[in-house]
Amino acid sequence: MFKDITLGQYYQTDSLLHRLDPRVKIxxxxxYIISLFVVDSFVGYLVCALFLFTMIGLSNxxxxxxxxxxxxxxxxxLITMAFNLFLTPGEVLVTIGFLKITKQGLSFAxxxxxxxxxxxIGSSLMTLTTTPNQLTDAIESLxxxxxxxxxxxxxxxxxxxxxxxxxxILMEETDKIMKAxxxxxxxxxxxxxxxxxxxxxxxxxxxxxxxxxxxxxxxMAMEARCYRGGAxxxxxxxxxxxxxxxxxxxxxxxxxxxxxxIRLVPLPFLV
Amino acid sequence: xxxSLEKVSYVYEQGTAMQTSALQEVxxxxxxxxxxxxxxxxxxxxxxxxxxxNGLLRPTSGRVLYNGKDIHADGFDKKALRAxxxxxxxxxxxxxxxxxxxxxxMYGPRNLGLDEAACKKRAKxxxxxxxxxxxxxxxxxxxxxxxxxxxxxxxxxxxxxxxILILDEPTAGLDPRGRDEILGLISEMKKNxxxxxxxxxxxxxxxxxxVERIVVMGHGRKIYDDTPKNVFRHYRELENLGLSAxxxxxxxxxxxxxxxxxxxxxxxxxxxxxxxxxKLK
Amino acid sequence: MIKISKLxxxxxxxxxxxxxxxxxxxxxxxxxxxxxGQFIxxxxxxxxxxxxxxxxxNAxxxxxxxxxxxxxxxxxxxxxxxxxxxxxxxxxxxxxxxIIGQVVEEDVGFGPENMGVPTEKIWxxxxxxxxxxxxxxxxxxxxxxxxxxxxxxxxxxxxxxxHPKCIIMDEPTAMLDPSGRADVIKAARKLNLEENITIILIxxxxxxxxxxxxxxxxxxxxxxxxxxxxxxxxxxxxxQELHLDVPQVTLLGHLLRKKGLEIPEGILTRxxxxxxxxxxxxxxxx
Numbered sequence: 001m002f003k004d005i006t007l008g009q010y011y012q013t014d015s016l017l018h019r020l021d022p023r024v025k026i027x028x029x030x031x032y033i034i035s036l037f038v039v040d041s042f043v044g045y046l047v048c049a050l051f052l053f054t055m056i057g058l059s060n061x062x063x064x065x066x067x068x069x070x071x072x073x074x075x076x077x078l079i080t081m082a083f084n085l086f087l088t089p090g091e092v093l094v095t096i097g098f099l100k101i102t103k104q105g106l107s108f109a110x111x112x113x114x115x116x117x118x119x120x121i122g123s124s125l126m127t128l129t130t131t132p133n134q135l136t137d138a139i140e141s142l143x144x145x146x147x148x149x150x151x152x153x154x155x156x157x158x159x160x161x162x163x164x165x166x167x168x169i170l171m172e173e174t175d176k177i178m179k180a181x182x183x184x185x186x187x188x189x190x191x192x193x194x195x196x197x198x199x200x201x202x203x204x205x206x207x208x209x210x211x212x213x214x215x216x217x218x219x220m221a222m223e224a225r226c227y228r229g230g231a232x233x234x235x236x237x238x239x240x241x242x243x244x245x246x247x248x249x250x251x252x253x254x255x256x257x258x259x260x261x262i263r264l265v266p267l268p269f270l271v
Numbered sequence: 272x273x274x275s276l277e278k279v280s281y282v283y284e285q286g287t288a289m290q291t292s293a294l295q296e297v298x299x300x301x302x303x304x305x306x307x308x309x310x311x312x313x314x315x316x317x318x319x320x321x322x323x324x325n326g327l328l329r330p331t332s333g334r335v336l337y338n339g340k341d342i343h344a345d346g347f348d349k350k351a352l353r354a355x356x357x358x359x360x361x362x363x364x365x366x367x368x369x370x371x372x373x374x375x376x377m378y379g380p381r382n383l384g385l386d387e388a389a390c391k392k393r394a395k396x397x398x399x400x401x402x403x404x405x406x407x408x409x410x411x412x413x414x415x416x417x418x419x420x421x422x423x424x425x426x427x428x429x430x431x432x433x434x435i436l437i438l439d440e441p442t443a444g445l446d447p448r449g450r451d452e453i454l455g456l457i458s459e460m461k462k463n464x465x466x467x468x469x470x471x472x473x474x475x476x477x478x479x480x481x482v483e484r485i486v487v488m489g490h491g492r493k494i495y496d497d498t499p500k501n502v503f504r505h506y507r508e509l510e511n512l513g514l515s516a517x518x519x520x521x522x523x524x525x526x527x528x529x530x531x532x533x534x535x536x537x538x539x540x541x542x543x544x545x546x547x548x549x550k551l552k
Numbered sequence: 553m554i555k556i557s558k559l560x561x562x563x564x565x566x567x568x569x570x571x572x573x574x575x576x577x578x579x580x581x582x583x584x585x586x587x588x589g590q591f592i593x594x595x596x597x598x599x600x601x602x603x604x605x606x607x608x609x610n611a612x613x614x615x616x617x618x619x620x621x622x623x624x625x626x627x628x629x630x631x632x633x634x635x636x637x638x639x640x641x642x643x644x645x646x647x648x649x650x651i652i653g654q655v656v657e658e659d660v661g662f663g664p665e666n667m668g669v670p671t672e673k674i675w676x677x678x679x680x681x682x683x684x685x686x687x688x689x690x691x692x693x694x695x696x697x698x699x700x701x702x703x704x705x706x707x708x709x710x711x712x713x714x715h716p717k718c719i720i721m722d723e724p725t726a727m728l729d730p731s732g733r734a735d736v737i738k739a740a741r742k743l744n745l746e747e748n749i750t751i752i753l754i755x756x757x758x759x760x761x762x763x764x765x766x767x768x769x770x771x772x773x774x775x776x777x778x779x780x781x782x783x784x785x786x787x788x789x790x791x792q793e794l795h796l797d798v799p800q801v802t803l804l805g806h807l808l809r810k811k812g813l814e815i816p817e818g819i820l821t822r823x824x825x826x827x828x829x830x831x832x833x834x835x836x837x838x
Contacts, residue, residue, distance in 0.1 A: 010655075180365075185350060447797045
């Protein structure tokens with residue numbers, strides 16, 4: 001079941017988006033996330049969605065593959081929606097028992113759902129098209145100025161990269177342990193919350209032990225291959241901006257400008 | 272009685288680009304009280320087959336019957352099935368989690384809803400059956416040695432009192448001593464407890480001398496299902512499946528090819544020695 | 553290449569508060585010499601000290617007493633640490649826990665990056681190494697999509713890319729299936745024969761040790777037996793005492809000998825056995 005989570009898993013193929021400098025993709029993703037909060041109208045979301053789907057088109061990652069990854073956050077999405085739907089005061093539209101759905105709540109809930117979906121798809125597109133090693137390099141390069149402030153930039157980047165590499169392995173392991181405990185009669189589908197939390201112990205304890213064992217092994221393997229932090233290290237894939245990267249920055253700028261314009265310029269004929 | 276598979280197929284990630292067929296139209300009868308070796312190369316479908324047997328996976332087509340009843344029919348008690356069909360996964364020691372060995376083994380019986388005394392009784396019996404001494408009962412399972420951990424984990428499944436016990440690669444990662452201990456233990460269990468044992472392995476050498484029947488899987492299909500001696504006659508075909516016959520089969524075949532008139536179906540070194548002595552007299 | 557002199561290693565045991573409560577002697581007065589280009593196998597059951605010994609050869613552990621020299625470099629000299637680790641590469645047991653990169657080629661490049669090799673040279677080394685182990689066509693793949701044997705070959709490539717003189721393999725096949733095991737051993741032999749890299753293979757599988765130049769058997773922190781594979785495996789009863797396997801053909805020869813046939817100890821192949829038996833048969837007829 002965990003194999004379905006495509007969030008954060010690199011999708012191997014060749015595309016313009018894959019070849020872009022990872023720094024462009026990080027900056028782009030940040031700009032895109034901010035843009036989702038800059039625009040505050042359905043027209044704005046339409047522009048964001050258009051932009052996003054153009055990018056997906058350029059990435060050669062199948063849309064179905066990304067959408068399936070969304071299943072993992074469906075529950076989160078529904079909870080957020082429900083909160084907004086029922087807890088926003090305003091003009092009452094429908095009453096179900098003690099629950100009231102307001103016009104403002106409805107609009108809020110829908111907007112929130114769109115925003116969250118676009119946000120998750122957008123950020124997963126970055127990790128789908130960028131290997132963790134590239135991401136690490138990019139973060140390291142973008143944060144480089146902080147080194148002067150004695151921030152351990154390389155170490156942070158390395159930790160992130162390793163975490164990303166082990167996510168799929170640990171997920172597979174979770175699946176395995178879960179099955180093994182189900183074979184011993186465990187019930188992970190209990191409705192009772194306390195029972196549910198209790199049932200997680202036989203899953204989490206072995207998982208943590210395994211994670212520590214792997215961390216230990218990995219640390220030793222890294223040392224054996226002469227890893228000693230960032231100093232004196234060279235790069236197999238150094239980051240150098242190409243023409244297309246400058247182009248991408250320009251498009252990003254234009255997109256961001258459009259989003260700000262949508263927010264600032266009143267469009268009377270739309271909501 | 273037992274489990275039967277009727278034309279069972281299983282497809283992973285059906286309907287996606289990654290769709291892979293793991294099992295194709297497999298028919299299999301698993302009666303009570305048999306010692307079976309299930310052999311196959313990685314990716315042959317043996318692990319999928321094993322998970323179908325106790326309902327962890329649901330066949331894409333075909334039926335899995337336990338005592339004649341479809342295990343995926345409405346109202347079938349899956350929990351009871353899992354108690355009856357015990358499954359010990361690869362590296363089972365990775366599932367240990369409790370504070371002491373005894374409590375860990377009691378986890379299964381507890382899930383079956385037995386009372387504390389009954390759980391304890393079953394756990395103690397199971398631990399006795401895997402040869403873990405009472406002085407270790409209150410030890411943390413993580414302080415046991417590698418081989419002991421694995422035995423404690425096997426006890427965890429044994430305590431469910433299964434009628435059929437499936438062990439997936441029980442010797443993986445063990446040294447020769449650990450391997451011999453576990454295999455010895457399993458054949459002891461087969462003798463003392465009346466149940467069916469399915470030993471899943473990719474090593475013929477491990478299973479040859481213990482089991483009475485060998486099922487060979489290859490490319491998602493059942494290739495052979497016969498006594499060890501009959502299966503090993505196909506030692507050349509086994510190689511095409513990425514498997515090999517026991518070393519002793521090769522030795523006897525080499526001797527025969529070099530003109531010595533020996534029977535090639537010895538399963539152990541002792542049998543082989545006896546056969547050679549017989550022919551040399 | 554490697555010289556170990558009277559090596560002793562003690563692990564410090566700690567009680568629940570983390571205070572030292574005693575020591576366990578994992579290696580007890582071990583001395584051995586490995587010449588350049590040799591293929592060495594170290595056998596022994598779990599807890600015999602063989603893995604601890606391996607970690608000394610790569611300066612992951614340091615002697616409690618005695619000394620280890622790798623290509624003339626004393627592992628006690630901290631300033632030589634990185635030179636030693638580069639000279640003596642290490643492949644570990646669990647294929648998942650030693651691959652750092654998310655793409656095969658990036659993982660192979662990890663060692664050279666750490667050594668400060670210039671970018672173009674890294675690419676050269678990565679290509680060469682992956683070709684040597686036959687994994688070049690997988691260079692863009694995620695390690696998670698590879699089989700255990702393929703992952704181990706990537707790990708070996710990652711070590712070769714550091715241009716070591718010696719590779720220590722600590723049970724590299726323990727978690728693999730038979731075909732994965734065969735591939736890894738083939739790669740190791742190729743490195744030894746074609747690249748003249750010294751290989752130290754630690755294993756439980758005696759069939760992997762048969763082709764070694766020299767076999768060491770460890771027990772209880774000491775070297776219990778050593779010699780050519782034939783010398784070691786001919787001592788069937790001693791090996792069984794140490795809970796180790798001998799090839800079944802060797803065992804069969806041993807049994808026949810005990811039954812009174814004139815068969816030499818230390819038969820290692822089926823062909824040898826069949827030759828000996830043929831001669832015996834002829835002798836019977838005459």
